[in-house]
Amino acid sequence: QKEVEQDPGPLSVPEGAIVSLNCTYSNSAFQYFMWYRQYSRKGPELLMYTYSSGNKEDGRFTAQVDKSSKYISLFIRDSQPSDSATYLCAMSRSGGTSYGKLTFGQGTILTVHP
């Protein structure tokens, strides 16, 4: 079983839809949770960063972390064709021998069609 599970999709939605992306994880030591957006042949771009449980909103993006369920989500409101990309969840621990190591999900391919 992978430490972080993410449905690879692909996910196809019409423009203006609300998109929900999710990851589950098994290691309760994860404390930092991130969402990255990666366009084809480019480096990952940090979208959202949260520490421990809770919600965070930034424009059209909302990140949620539920540590009790080991479940994180990213919501995209009013989706645009420019949101078409691969979305990667990532998480890391504080301290220990894996200090500094990000554990990624497999990535979800999203297409927003006009």
Place this chain on the structure above:
Amino acid sequence: DTEVTQTPKHLVMGMTNKKSLKCEQHMGHRAMYWYKQKAKKPPELMFVYSYEKLSINESVPSRFSPECPNSSLLNLHLHALQPEDSALYLCASSPLASGAQYFGPGTRLTVL
């Protein structure tokens, strides 16, 4: 400035060549990373430098040799690579060796 820069953007090399990838950040971050990414896969960690010291080496073959000359620069020296080493090589940095990492655009490496 919230940017990590990488050079070159593209690199084609033969199996007997020696080349280097360069990464630079001016955000005052004290941790820097090298990742390798194959198509349709997430990035795989290769090395972590924390305060200019190598803190994690993920059992990377010795044909990849990292170097951190100062807190802003990170190099990856390449020698005697194999065709299966062809990939996107990503550099990242973070304020400390925990939390969010900021990635550069990557170097697309092709080994012939």
